[in-house]
Amino acid sequence: MLTPTFDPHYWAGVPFHFWSAVFFVLGAIVGSFLNVCIYRMPLGESIVSPPSHCPNCKYIIPWYLNIPLVTWVYLRGRCRNCGAPIAARYFLVELLTAVVFLGCWLEYGPVSAGLSVVYALFMAGLIAATFIDVEHLIIPDEITIGGMVVGFICSFFLPALHEQASALGGIKQSLIGMGVGAGVIYAIVRAGKLWLGRHKIALPASSRVVFTESALVLPGEVIPYENLFYRGSDAISLQARTLELVDRCYREVPIRLTQTSLEIGGEKWNPEDVPHLEAVTDRIVLPREAMGAGDTKFMAAIGAFLGWKAVFFSIFVSSLAGSAFGVGLILLGRREWSSQVYYGPFLAIGAAVWVFWGEAMVRFWFGL
Numbered sequence: 001m002l003t004p005t006f007d008p009h010y011w012a013g014v015p016f017h018f019w020s021a022v023f024f025v026l027g028a029i030v031g032s033f034l035n036v037c038i039y040r041m042p043l044g045e046s047i048v049s050p051p052s053h054c055p056n057c058k059y060i061i062p063w064y065l066n067i068p069l070v071t072w073v074y075l076r077g078r079c080r081n082c083g084a085p086i087a088a089r090y091f092l093v094e095l096l097t098a099v100v101f102l103g104c105w106l107e108y109g110p111v112s113a114g115l116s117v118v119y120a121l122f123m124a125g126l127i128a129a130t131f132i133d134v135e136h137l138i139i140p141d142e143i144t145i146g147g148m149v150v151g152f153i154c155s156f157f158l159p160a161l162h163e164q165a166s167a168l169g170g171i172k173q174s175l176i177g178m179g180v181g182a183g184v185i186y187a188i189v190r191a192g193k194l195w196l197g198r199h200k201i202a203l204p205a206s207s208r209v210v211f212t213e214s215a216l217v218l219p220g221e222v223i224p225y226e227n228l229f230y231r232g233s234d235a236i237s238l239q240a241r242t243l244e245l246v247d248r249c250y251r252e253v254p255i256r257l258t259q260t261s262l263e264i265g266g267e268k269w270n271p272e273d274v275p276h277l278e279a280v281t282d283r284i285v286l287p288r289e290a291m292g293a294g295d296t297k298f299m300a301a302i303g304a305f306l307g308w309k310a311v312f313f314s315i316f317v318s319s320l321a322g323s324a325f326g327v328g329l330i331l332l333g334r335r336e337w338s339s340q341v342y343y344g345p346f347l348a349i350g351a352a353v354w355v356f357w358g359e360a361m362v363r364f365w366f367g368l
Contacts, residue, residue, distance in 0.1 A: 011113045019113075020105055023120065027101025028068035030120075031094035034128045038093065041128075041143075042136040056084035068094045089131065097127055100352075107356055118154045118161060119355055122305045125150075126348040129298060133344035137227065144297035148178055151304025162307045174304045181303030181311045185296040199286045206280055209238065211257065213275045218284070229259045234287035240279035255279060295343055302351045313358050314350030322346040 059081035072091040108115040159170025210217035236257045243250040253265045262269040
């Protein structure tokens with residue numbers, strides 16, 4: 001479908017490494033845009049307006065101080081107006097995206113310019129999802145659901161993504177990839193719920209736990225309810241020494257909160273009618289998932305681009321990488337066995353490995 005646009009004769013009209021430079025520069029520019037997405041998406045802000053600005057002093061950054069890679073080095077990682085530090089993540093994302101775009105061209109450019117462009121676009125989505133998940137433990141729907149839609153469209157116009165010759169074959173493989181990706185991760189979520197569904201947390205003596213309208217506030221941690229309630233049966237429970245509502249108090253009373261019900265002792269309430277309560281306790285039980293809903297949708301987006309074989313490969317590689325990372329943190333004393341950790345970045349690593357080396361690695365494994 002895109003053969004005229006990506007006709008290799010047109011692209012071969014200039015030296016191969018001219019396009020290498022183009023992909024690197026384009027990647028740096030896209031990386032600059034990804035930084036905007038990484039910062040604003042989790043906050044629910046527009047990625048278009050207002051223009052790029054310093055989060056500290058709100059200084060609108062002029063174009064000549066917004067040149068990818070160059071500006072951060074020139075300003076030594078500080079705002080030109082107020083001197084506030086600019087996180088190294090901005091430079092890292094731009095450089096990583098530039099290198100990945102270049103890698104897509106070097107790997108697929110000799111075969112298909114179209115594949116190079118689509119894989120570069122796909123990798124940009126992986127990078128944005130990774131950095132957002134690391135910082136916020138979420139992957140926005142704009143990336144996951146949007147990725148499914150874009151992957152499906154690209155499979156129609158470029159069926160070679162799935163080694164197909166026809167548009168019908170491309171969208172068929174994309175749909176199968178989406179279904180397998182979502183289905184396998186959802187099965188893992190359900191199995192993990194049966195195995196890890198209740199997380200008992202010991203708190204310091206006489207800890208104050210606050211239930212607000214949008215989040216559970218524990219000592220040193222704020223957990224949005226959306227990260228706790230995945231299905232109707234999920235519940236937060238505790239035995240409160242004291243419990244304070246706006247208009248009454250309780251002593252030595254059990255509390256159980258679900259998405260639709262609040263139980264205090266033998267009384268039942270609508271959670272929407274109790275916007276705030278504070279309890280004193282030394283332990284709490286939280287619902288827990290092996291993975292979140294965002295991981296399910298993220299894997300479906302990966303399947304839409306790469307197909308069902310890449311789904312299984314990505315899950316296998318991600319399990320190895322995630323296990324090594326988690327055990328390493330435990331050995332270093334940086335986390336406990338039961339603590340929550342992001343998984344989206346490891347799915348992204350698995351998908352990226354597939355894009356560049358997956359087929360060769362599969363052939364090697366089966367050859368052994």
